[in-house]
Amino acid sequence: MRTIKGPALFLAQFIGDKAPFDSWDGITRWAADCGYLGVQVPTHDPRILDLALAGESAAYRDEFLGIARQNGVEVTELSAHLQGQLVAVHPAYDAGFDAFAPPALRGNPCARQEWAVDQVARAIRVSRLLGLDRMATFSGALAWPYLYPWPQRAPGLVEAAFDTLAARWRPLLDLAEENGIDLCYEIHPGEDLHDGATFEMFLDRVGGHARANMLYDPSHYVLQQLDYLQNIDIYHDRIRMFHVKDAEFRPTGRQGVYGGFQPWAERAGRFRSPGDGQVDFRSVFSKLTQYGFDGWAVVEWECALKHPEDGAREGARFVRDHIIRVTPHAFDDFAVSRVDRAAIDRALGL
Numbered sequence: 001m002r003t004i005k006g007p008a009l010f011l012a013q014f015i016g017d018k019a020p021f022d023s024w025d026g027i028t029r030w031a032a033d034c035g036y037l038g039v040q041v042p043t044h045d046p047r048i049l050d051l052a053l054a055g056e057s058a059a060y061r062d063e064f065l066g067i068a069r070q071n072g073v074e075v076t077e078l079s080a081h082l083q084g085q086l087v088a089v090h091p092a093y094d095a096g097f098d099a100f101a102p103p104a105l106r107g108n109p110c111a112r113q114e115w116a117v118d119q120v121a122r123a124i125r126v127s128r129l130l131g132l133d134r135m136a137t138f139s140g141a142l143a144w145p146y147l148y149p150w151p152q153r154a155p156g157l158v159e160a161a162f163d164t165l166a167a168r169w170r171p172l173l174d175l176a177e178e179n180g181i182d183l184c185y186e187i188h189p190g191e192d193l194h195d196g197a198t199f200e201m202f203l204d205r206v207g208g209h210a211r212a213n214m215l216y217d218p219s220h221y222v223l224q225q226l227d228y229l230q231n232i233d234i235y236h237d238r239i240r241m242f243h244v245k246d247a248e249f250r251p252t253g254r255q256g257v258y259g260g261f262q263p264w265a266e267r268a269g270r271f272r273s274p275g276d277g278q279v280d281f282r283s284v285f286s287k288l289t290q291y292g293f294d295g296w297a298v299v300e301w302e303c304a305l306k307h308p309e310d311g312a313r314e315g316a317r318f319v320r321d322h323i324i325r326v327t328p329h330a331f332d333d334f335a336v337s338r339v340d341r342a343a344i345d346r347a348l349g350l
Contacts (some may be wrong), residue, residue, distance in 0.1 A: 001326040004285065004323050006319045008039060008296040009034070010042075010298050011039050012033070014301075015027065016175065024048050025071065028182065032071050032073050035303070035316030038073055039078065040296070044117075055126050061331060075130060076295075077132055077298075078130070087116050087117055090139070090141060090142050090144060096326060121187050122171060124172065124183075128181060133182065139166075142192060144192060165192055170206050196301065199238075216239045216243070218281060222247040232284070236293070239288070241286060241297055244300065245270070246278070248277040248311035252268060271302040271303055273306045274315045285324055
């Protein structure tokens with residue numbers, strides 16, 4: 001067993017145009033002041049991390065890590081969620097996801113995909129150069145519009161979608177292997193990898209690739225009504241990242257899992273700050289500790305009600321209160337009997 005590291009904070013939801021959220025120095029000082037020991041860093045905003053420069057300049061990387069250490073946090077992982085999303089986009093979502101790409105590429109899905117693949121590859125290489133061993137991403141989605149089987153799906157449609165998804169990711173997984181980086185797909189609605197069954201479909205198509213792993217976030221499982229504790233039992237060998245994000249599911253006579261197209265605050269399933277929802281985090285931390293999870297507990301703040309800065313400060317305390325410092329010995333070691341083989345044989349009547 002291992003003691004989970006933390007608390008850490010995913011910065012994506014906090015980057016903004018006002019200080020302290022508009023610079024690497026400012027946001028890391030703020031995170032440390034909130035009580036965090038680490039930060040998970042998105043790679044789509046050059047104000048926080050210039051991915052191209054980080055790949056070229058050792059001096060830039062040293063300064064980047066040095067500022068974090070000086071401010072009291074360490075870099076836990078990089079994230080390429082938005083770029084990973086663009087590795088595979090169904091045309092129905094072209095307009096929505098174009099915002100994730102540079103303006104010059106919008107309206108050009110092929111160029112956008114090529115850019116996204118290059119960005120994920122850069123993030124993999126920079127992860128290694130920063131001394132990291134895992135990276136977060138989304139899988140993207142080609143089959144997602146066909147989630148509900150009505151009208152009936154054309155035979156082979158889902159299989160073709162997953163074949164294509166795997167073909168696009170296999171070179172990136174091989175690059176991750178070359179660089180010693182685990183790609184941790186956040187299992188997330190809107191992605192083709194949105195539950196255990198779809199992760200297995202993908203894993204089969206990439207030959208059980210050792211670098212294809214999971215970012216575990218129980219909030220997404222609450223909203224799907226999936227058993228998030230059993231999920232750890234099944235996939236603990238593949239869980240290499242952990243987002244501490246809460247959620248609640250409150251079905252009514254008017255809406256359930258699909259939410260009735262309502263805004264977040266009015267949905268039956270909605271995200272909440274850690275401790276304000278329904279996730280049994282004591283059991284989550286216990287299971288991850290039992291299975292030897294060696295990563296960070298990273299707060300991803302998303303809440304339909306609470307102010308983000310309040311949620312961030314509360315989240316740091318919440319994680320500290322849930323991390324289990326593992327025992328160095330068995331609780332009943334005081335009663336152990338020191339006996340030799342002859343005594344064992346006598347005890348067994350041998």
